[in-house]
Amino acid sequence: MKSDEEEQLRSVALQNAREILAARQRAEQLLLQTKEQLERTTKQLAQSLALTRAALESAPDGIVVTNAAGVITDFNRKYLELWALDDVESRDHHQLLRRISRHFADPEAFLRRIDEIYRSPDPEVTDMLALADGRIFERVSKIQSVDGVDVGRVWSFRDITERVTTQRELNEILEQKVAERTAALQRSEQRFEQLINGIRDCAIYMLDPSGHIVSWNPGAERIKGYTAAEIIGRHFSTFYTEEDRAGGAPARALQVATREGKFEAEVWRVRKDGTAFWANVLIDPIHAEDGTLVGFAKITRDMTERRAMQEQLNQSQKMEAIGHLTGGVAHDFNNLLTVILGNLETIGRHILPDQARVLRALDQANRGAQRAATLTQQLLAFSRRQPLNPKPTDLNRLVSELSELVRRTLHEDIALETVLGGGLWRVDIDANQLESAVLNLVVNARDAMKEGGKLTIETANSYLDRHYASKYSEIAPGQYVLICVTDTGCGMSKEVLSHAFDPFFTTKGIGEGTGLGLSQVFGFVKQSGGHIKLYSEVGEGTTVKIYLPRVHGEVCIEDSESSVPDAKGHPSETILVVEDDDDVRIYSTEALRDLGFTVLEAHDGASALRVLELHPEVMLLFTDVGLPSINGRQLADEARRRWPQLRVLFTSGYARNAIVHQGRLDPGVELLTKPFTRTELAGRIRDVLDAKRAV
Numbered sequence: 001m002k003s004d005e006e007e008q009l010r011s012v013a014l015q016n017a018r019e020i021l022a023a024r025q026r027a028e029q030l031l032l033q034t035k036e037q038l039e040r041t042t043k044q045l046a047q048s049l050a051l052t053r054a055a056l057e058s059a060p061d062g063i064v065v066t067n068a069a070g071v072i073t074d075f076n077r078k079y080l081e082l083w084a085l086d087d088v089e090s091r092d093h094h095q096l097l098r099r100i101s102r103h104f105a106d107p108e109a110f111l112r113r114i115d116e117i118y119r120s121p122d123p124e125v126t127d128m129l130a131l132a133d134g135r136i137f138e139r140v141s142k143i144q145s146v147d148g149v150d151v152g153r154v155w156s157f158r159d160i161t162e163r164v165t166t167q168r169e170l171n172e173i174l175e176q177k178v179a180e181r182t183a184a185l186q187r188s189e190q191r192f193e194q195l196i197n198g199i200r201d202c203a204i205y206m207l208d209p210s211g212h213i214v215s216w217n218p219g220a221e222r223i224k225g226y227t228a229a230e231i232i233g234r235h236f237s238t239f240y241t242e243e244d245r246a247g248g249a250p251a252r253a254l255q256v257a258t259r260e261g262k263f264e265a266e267v268w269r270v271r272k273d274g275t276a277f278w279a280n281v282l283i284d285p286i287h288a289e290d291g292t293l294v295g296f297a298k299i300t301r302d303m304t305e306r307r308a309m310q311e312q313l314n315q316s317q318k319m320e321a322i323g324h325l326t327g328g329v330a331h332d333f334n335n336l337l338t339v340i341l342g343n344l345e346t347i348g349r350h351i352l353p354d355q356a357r358v359l360r361a362l363d364q365a366n367r368g369a370q371r372a373a374t375l376t377q378q379l380l381a382f383s384r385r386q387p388l389n390p391k392p393t394d395l396n397r398l399v400s401e402l403s404e405l406v407r408r409t410l411h412e413d414i415a416l417e418t419v420l421g422g423g424l425w426r427v428d429i430d431a432n433q434l435e436s437a438v439l440n441l442v443v444n445a446r447d448a449m450k451e452g453g454k455l456t457i458e459t460a461n462s463y464l465d466r467h468y469a470s471k472y473s474e475i476a477p478g479q480y481v482l483i484c485v486t487d488t489g490c491g492m493s494k495e496v497l498s499h500a501f502d503p504f505f506t507t508k509g510i511g512e513g514t515g516l517g518l519s520q521v522f523g524f525v526k527q528s529g530g531h532i533k534l535y536s537e538v539g540e541g542t543t544v545k546i547y548l549p550r551v552h553g554e555v556c557i558e559d560s561e562s563s564v565p566d567a568k569g570h571p572s573e574t575i576l577v578v579e580d581d582d583d584v585r586i587y588s589t590e591a592l593r594d595l596g597f598t599v600l601e602a603h604d605g606a607s608a609l610r611v612l613e614l615h616p617e618v619m620l621l622f623t624d625v626g627l628p629s630i631n632g633r634q635l636a637d638e639a640r641r642r643w644p645q646l647r648v649l650f651t652s653g654y655a656r657n658a659i660v661h662q663g664r665l666d667p668g669v670e671l672l673t674k675p676f677t678r679t680e681l682a683g684r685i686r687d688v689l690d691a692k693r694a695v
């Protein structure tokens with residue numbers, strides 16, 4: 001039994017020993033495995049650490065790492081380099097900070113900021129450090145946490161001096177550029193303003209899209225009369241006439257400008273004082289870059305004066321044209337009337353006294369022809385082609401001598417006043433024509449004062465300045481003598497005024513006026529180098545001003561020549577009559593033969609010269625001025641050159657430039673104007689033949 005128990009015990013023990021052995025083997029194996037594992041892990045860790053260091057070293061920034069207790073756990077070479085350190089020496093961060101704080105102008109401020117960062121709960125703080133040597137570092141401090149627990153901080157530093165200076169330089173350049181641009185802009189704005197403000201002839205202003213005024217230049221103030229303070233904010237329709245406003249013209253103008261890109265017109269506009277002016281208006285829409293309408297630019301020019309000048313010019317061109325026409329007609333009429341009057345005279349001389357009926361008829365025919373001659377003369381005067389005989393004249397004397405006649409012309413209920421200017425300059429004028437012009441005006445004044453009134457005739461020295469002269473195409477600035485006839489009569493409407501000088505324009509009844517009075521005055525004044533102006537308003541009377549150019553130099557007053565009545569000729573006196581109009585030539589030659597002269601005739605200049613060659617006994621050449629090819633003046637010049645003793649008498653329907661320069665006779669030239677009567681012809685021929693030859 002005992003041995004069984006022993007056996008059993010032994011086998012259990014054996015069993016246990018085996019198990020223990022096996023367990024030990026397993027444990028040894030496990031240990032081996034663990035050791036290998038550890039070795040592998042350690043190796044990996046070492047590799048990873050080496051990589052981390054390499055990464056740390058290769059970073060461009062200086063880096064220092066501190067743990068939660070403020071002990072430096074790591075740093076790289078760049079860090080030492082940036083702060084000019086050989087080594088960190090101590091691992092105490094604060095100690096190190098004190099060492100690097102010497103790089104700052106204010107080390108304490110640097111240290112205070114570090115304390116702030118340590119205390120800050122922000123996971124990341126970035127700031128810039130300005131070093132005393134001028135370098136600039138960017139510092140980033142980042143909290144490092146593992147499983148939510150702060151384990152320390154990574155401090156990284158980067159030298160951004162270059163970046164900042166470049167940035168700064170760029171900023172400076174940029175700022176300078178901006179400043180330059182601003183200055184240039186200001187300058188250009190200033191120039192623009194000066195330009196707009198300097199323009200005084202144009203109103204330049206701006207409207208907002210609804211037509212309210214937003215800017216105003218001095219030109220606008222000058223033309224329209226409003227100051228900027230008065231008008232800015234008001235609507236531009238203020239400048240329109242009542243009718244234009246009522247008709248919606250302002251809105252239409254803006255619509256046209258918007259639709260067509262421009263509105264332009266010449267129209268009446270109204271100034272602040274209520275007066276109207278003729279305006280040239282331009283409206284341009286202004287658009288923003290995106291195309292929206294931001295307002296309108298308005299330019300207005302005052303064209304009132306220019307319009308008046310244009311009207312003046314049209315008027316004088318019209319007068320010029322009518323003048324040409326009238327002159328031509330009158331010229332032909334003169335020839336016809338010379339024939340008619342001359343032949344009537346011849347008939348008269350051959351009528352027997354008992355032929356009473358024929359005598360009456362002759363008398364009427366004569367009067368009719370005389371009236372026609374007067375009319376023709378007036379037409380010639382209007383067309384500025386009547387021969388004038390100007391002499392230096394004292395207008396005061398002329399007016400004084402005329403006043404008796406004037407008084408007789410007026411009714412008793414018209415008072416006459418003459419106001420004669422002192423120290424009056426002289427004028428070079430045909431006094432007879434001037435008298436008839438003044439009488440014409442007096443008669444007009446009388447007719448305008450049916451209910452009585454006052455007539456004033458004034459004389460004065462006057463200066464027409466450049467400004468005044470520039471308004472009229474035909475007048476030169478300078479010194480003039482003014483003669484001025486004023487009445488208190490019915491006056492003239494604008495319409496009548498604009499036609500008053502037209503030939504045959506009259507408002508008088510048939511048979512009362514020919515409408516040639518003012519035409520004649522107009523033509524005469526113009527031909528004399530003067531200027532005439534009418535001032536009149538309905539119910540306010542009329543003033544007619546005649547300006548005659550002042551004459552300088554010696555004044556010699558000649559006696560007027562006298563014709564010898566019933567002058568006769570002698571057969572020994574030979575006269576050559578040169579006239580292209582057959583009827584006139586026949587009339588003249590017959591009349592001269594009747595008077596007793598020996599008469600030769602020619603129809604043009606060339607044949608006249610041939611006649612003179614054959615007949616050296618010719619004493620007087622009586623020639624028409626308007627001959628074909630060689631004119632009368634050329635004929636006379638040539639004849640006098642060859643026969644210096646030859647005397648010359650010209651005849652003409654109107655004064656051609658050949659003998660009459662600027663409407664005035666050349667000195668020493670004799671002229672008999674058509675139509676002429678037998679008696680006038682005889683008288684002038686005698687005058688010329690009997691005159692002492694000028695030396």
Ligand SMILES: Nc1ncnc2c1ncn2[C@@H]1O[C@H](COP(=O)(O)OP(=O)(O)OP(=O)(O)O)[C@@H](O)[C@H]1O
Pocket residue numbers: 440444445448487489490491492496500501505506507508512513514515516517518519541542
């Ligand atoms: N002083 C005046 N006051 C008012 N109207 C005038 C005056 N002078 C001229 N007129 C107007 O001008 C018109 C033309 O004048 P103008 O002297 O040329 O002719 P007329 O007087 O009508 O005729 P005429 O002079 O040939 O007898 C006149 O019919 C008249 O209507």
Ligand SMILES: [Mg+2]
Pocket residue numbers: 440443444513516517518
């Ligand atoms: Mg008249």
